[in-house]
Amino acid sequence: MLTCKEFLQELNEFLDETADQELRERLMTHVSECPNCFVIFDTTRKTLRVYKGLEAQEIPDDVHKRLMELIAKRCKCSGASGGGA
Amino acid sequence: MAETNLTSEVANTEELGLVTQARSGDGTAFSDLVRRYERKIYRLAKNITQHDEDAEDVLQETFLKAYEHLPDFQGNSKFYTWLVRIAVNEALMKLRKRKTDRTVPLDEPVDTGEETVVREIAVWDEDPERQFSQEELSQILNDAVQSLKPAFRTVFVLRDIEELSTEETAQAMNISIPAVKSRLLRARLQLREKLTRFFKRKGDDVFAYL
Numbered sequence: 001m002l003t004c005k006e007f008l009q010e011l012n013e014f015l016d017e018t019a020d021q022e023l024r025e026r027l028m029t030h031v032s033e034c035p036n037c038f039v040i041f042d043t044t045r046k047t048l049r050v051y052k053g054l055e056a057q058e059i060p061d062d063v064h065k066r067l068m069e070l071i072a073k074r075c076k077c078s079g080a081s082g083g084g085a
Numbered sequence: 086m087a088e089t090n091l092t093s094e095v096a097n098t099e100e101l102g103l104v105t106q107a108r109s110g111d112g113t114a115f116s117d118l119v120r121r122y123e124r125k126i127y128r129l130a131k132n133i134t135q136h137d138e139d140a141e142d143v144l145q146e147t148f149l150k151a152y153e154h155l156p157d158f159q160g161n162s163k164f165y166t167w168l169v170r171i172a173v174n175e176a177l178m179k180l181r182k183r184k185t186d187r188t189v190p191l192d193e194p195v196d197t198g199e200e201t202v203v204r205e206i207a208v209w210d211e212d213p214e215r216q217f218s219q220e221e222l223s224q225i226l227n228d229a230v231q232s233l234k235p236a237f238r239t240v241f242v243l244r245d246i247e248e249l250s251t252e253e254t255a256q257a258m259n260i261s262i263p264a265v266k267s268r269l270l271r272a273r274l275q276l277r278e279k280l281t282r283f284f285k286r287k288g289d290d291v292f293a294y295l
């Protein structure tokens with residue numbers, strides 16, 4: 001049986017599903033028998049889920065505009081924005 | 086191993102075509118690449134620097150440098166990964182400049198002695214995020230990320246928000262793979278702990294745990 005400390009050390013492998021079969025089974029056994037580690041595993045999994053679900057905000061219009069202008073100017077790309085080189 | 090499937094093979098080939106065109110001086114091709122990634126690079130820059138002006142500087146510098154160094158792009162890695170590496174460098178430089186009084190040990194090993202101390206254990210609601218508006222939620226999540234030390238924050242942003250692989254993150258930050266892993270674990274556990282305050286099921290007791 002893994003100790004709680006060992007379980008935590010391997011938590012990333014468990015969350016990312018990169019543990020090999022044998023380790024995975026030992027981790028599963030641990031969470032099924034240790035309520036504390038189950039809660040840590042479950043809440044960390046939810047933590048990742050909420051972050052991944054967060055939509056990337058649109059880039060502000062003025063930031064986008066300044067970027068394209070700068071690129072048009074510095075890179076002499078005539079196609080980068082309205083202004084040619 | 087975990088591969089980031091941000092782009093399929095086909096999209097990859099198409100992108101390589103754009104890069105080749107841009108390299109030969111095709112401005113439209115380069116601005117297509119900019120439009121494709123500006124949003125992600127800006128988000129990355131903002132997440133790492135936590136500063137609007139710095140983020141914009143990083144965004145601009147990243148694409149200017151990318152343009153300048155296009156001939157050096159080997160095509161061994163994805164264009165996006167290459168871009169991220171430039172952006173991370175620029176963002177870290179900004180951070181160092183802001184913290185002139187205290188150097189940020191971004192590329193040095195961080196003390197990992199107590200990395201797995203968990204203090205708070207409480208059951209969360211099944212879908213805790215549903216109890217908040219989109220605006221409240223992003224405020225909560227951003228505040229939590231902001232409270233992490235830059236060395237942890239950057240690893241978390243690259244791995245769990247931008248979904249780079251462990252290897253790509255190590256490359257982008259110029260640190261070892263074990264360093265990425267231990268910082269990521271610490272970042273995840275710290276965030277979990279910070280979010281528990283908002284997401285725990287009402288009425289449950291919180292108990293101490295080593």
Ligand SMILES: [Zn+2]
Pocket residue numbers: 003004005007030034036037038
């Ligand atoms: Zn346990």
